[in-house]
Amino acid sequence: MTAVLEAQALGRKYGKRWALRECTIDIPAGHVVGLMGPNGAGKTTLLKLASGQLEPSTGGISVLGGRPGDTPAQLAKVGFVAQDTPVYAGLTVAEHLRLGARLNPRWDAAMARERIARLGLVPAQRAGKLSGGQRAQLALTLGLAKRPELLILDEPVASLDPLARREFLQGLREAAVAHRLSVLLSSHLVSDLERICDYVIVLADSRVQMAGEVDQLLAAHHRLTGPRRDPDRLPADQHVISAGHTERQSTYVVRTDAPNHDPAWTATQLSLEDLVLAYMDKRTVDNGRAVLEVRR
Amino acid sequence: MIWLTWRQFRGSAAMMAAVLVVFAAVLALTGPNLASEYAAGVAGCTPDNTCFDFFDRFFSEYDLLFLALTLVVLILPALVGLFWGAPLITRELEAGTHLLVWNQSITRGRWLAVKLGLTGLAAMAAAGVCGLAVTWWSDPLDKSAVPEMAQMAPVVFGARGIAPMGYAAFAFVLGVTVGMLVRRTLPAMALTMVVFAAIQIAMPLLVRPHLMPPVAGTFELGRENMDGLGAPGGGSLQIFLRTSAVPGHAGAWVLSSKLVDPSGRTISSGDGSSGPSSTIVRAVPVSTTSGPCSAQGLPTGGCTAEINRLGYRQQATYQPLERFWPFQWIETGIYALLTLGLAWSSFWWLRRRLS
Structure with a gap:
């Protein structure tokens, strides 16, 4: 087409x-x-x-x-x-x-x-x-x-x-x-x-953060919840979109084609709203660890 | 697009048409009477050569009406620019409807062309009807007007013939262009008025006198170019020289008028006196204690002949009445060119900058 x-x-x-x-x-x-x-x-x-x-x-x-x-x-x-x-x-x-x-x-x-x-x-x-x-x-x-x-x-x-x-x-x-x-x-x-x-x-x-068909985007993104750890320690094929941390727990929104095999992480489906908000919020991750520290 | 333009414009068009119909009807009803009164007066005054007195009487009877009608013709183009030109685009920009109309299947250029063309032609028609009707009605008064209100004089010239059409077209496109730049109706109207008024004042002051090289002439002094003589306290003779008339060229626009002595030198002193309006006072060394210019001699009228005999003359430059129509065409042409230039820039601006 x-x-x-x-x-x-x-x-x-x-x-x-x-x-x-x-x-x-x-x-x-x-x-x-x-x-x-x-x-x-x-x-x-x-x-x-x-x-x-x-x-x-x-x-x-x-x-x-x-x-x-x-x-x-x-x-x-x-x-x-x-x-x-x-x-x-x-x-x-x-x-x-x-x-x-x-x-x-x-x-x-x-x-x-x-x-x-x-x-x-x-x-x-x-x-x-x-x-x-x-x-x-x-x-x-x-x-x-x-x-x-x-x-x-x-x-x-x-x-x-x-x-x-x-x-x-x-x-x-x-x-x-x-x-x-x-x-x-x-x-x-x-x-x-x-x-x-x-x-x-x-x-x-003023930039495009994400573009694609809704079904494919939802299939390719997951929310991972698990014990607190830094994004560097996630598997290499998991592209982090956004991250949130509490004292004991980390929540990442990741884009990946491979299924999640790490038993420490719980993978859940995202709604479109969650996904869009994660991308609107993406700058926080792009700016790296400094933001992570501030967030604690 | 023509339908939409007409639909948006028909209210103001109808109002203008109604006003013009009433205006033209009043002129049509009163015009013939005025013309016959003039004809009868001229027939009566010609045999005994008193037409100057008749003209004075006749014109002063109607001068207020004459001025009012002249002003109507002068103001109409400004109103067109203010109320038709300035809001033409700003109204759309303020309501956001330009986004609606620009996304129908016609280009913005075509949209503007139709709007400009249709409304502009209506503006020219209105000003043309108004101007020509007043020209027709005022004809007897134009023939008998005081020199300051002669047909070629700045104020009157712009309210006669075809020039009002040029003014209206220009004022309209000026309003549109200013509206595009300013993008808000009220400031655009104010700016349009200021700019148009400035141009209308600059034109007769700076440009119109030079449309054709003025005619220069030296004239004997007489009733047409002199508003009397004075001999205060037996000093030198004072001549009240008219600044807006030359003899034998009624209706001319006098650009400069000065008194020269027998050797051709300009006399610039008036002994500090002032005369009637539209005159300059010039003192000449002619005896006022005896002879034709003395207090006893003045009423007999021999003084005028005496100063002419001595060689005092009016030296003037002027645009004669015969140039009325050439000037009308040239001036209308100038405004037409300005109109086209502004229209072109409004299309350019629409394409490049607007939205």
Whole structure:
């Protein structure tokens, strides 16, 4: 399968500050990709680079084989729902659909109308009067009815209450399946994405910390719990992601292909949230023993 | 895109159209009366050669209205820049809707081109209608205006003919460009106003006088270029020379006006007196104790002939009224070029820097 997004040594800086650097990823088509990371990790920057809102400072990026945002054809292939799901406050719901129909050659008017009706949005209502959840749904409808091959969503559920969040993500998953759509969405809450993503990218500190299919990542990572000892004494094929210590016990999150044979260690499965948090926290291990000492 | 632009713009377009219709209707109803009053007046004054008096009377009757209409035409382009130009992009940036519209299947360049083109044409149409209507209505007054309000004079020239269209197009694109740079509506509006006002003041002061080389001329003194004579206390004769009129060229824009003595030297002293507005006072060594320029002789009118006989002259440079249309085209062309330059830079900025 072809890649929906390929980036080589992609970087973007604002002034002197790097928002994203040395980003090299290759996302295959047909996934719902969750882009996770703490606030300010560079998620929005990566998504804006992918949709052509921003130009890279260094490196290159190609989306569905083309330069992002360059031509009407490229724009037609990629849908983008921006952070806070902006809509025109003065335009009605129906006028938003008309806007979509006028500006997109592949517009699916029947699907848009059907979705609006199913969501219970009143076509004559002004978008400025919609609730946050309704507005997000309207923005998603615009993104979907454009019939893109890749739909990018930047923190689409950040301002929604838990119920609206669930409904929004549910709708997104159904649409992704129905239209065989690749989806790339970001959130700083793992729990939002856990339910619908089958591929994750973890960004922290403006770099990619981890990227891959959820199943494979979960299979390759374990939490090892055992008597307290230093990470140097773990087997060589165990790559330590994060470490935690109490007086008597050490807990490591490791990546390994080999099963654990040391009876002193108890290996347990990680949840996606544990794994993502371990990678966001990875710097503590990279910085070595000094951190270990401080933590005691 | 045309539909969306129109949908976003139709409110302000309708308001502008309504105001212009009322404005044009009022002018259309009152214009013919004004024209016939002028025609009747001219017919009455021509036989007995009293048209200067008629012009004074006629113009002073309507001067407030004349000024008000002129100001309307001058201000309209600024309003267009402020309320149509500046918010055009900033409104989208502030609401975040640029991210919505830039991710439909049209490029940003096309989006801006349609927005600029459609709204810009509307701005030019509004200013054009307003300017030409006022030009038509003011025609009798322009013919009888005092020299300071002549058709070529800075304030009036910019409110006549096709120049307002150029101003409006420029003000609009200026507003858009400033909005892109500043990214917030209110500061963008304020900056647009300051920059536009500065350019509108600089243009007649620094550029317009040199659009064509001014005509230089030496004129005998008379009623058209002299606002009276004075002989205070039997000293030297004082001439109140007009600074904005030359004889035989009604409607001209006088750039410089000075009094020269019979040998051609400029007289620059006025003995510290001051005359009526728009005049300079110049003292000439002509006897005011006896002869035609004495206190007894002045009312007979012989003094003017006497100083002309002695060789005192007005030396002036001016832009004659015949250059009105060439100047209109040149000035409109300059603003059109500025508009195109700004539009080009706004496209460049949109591609390189924005977002």
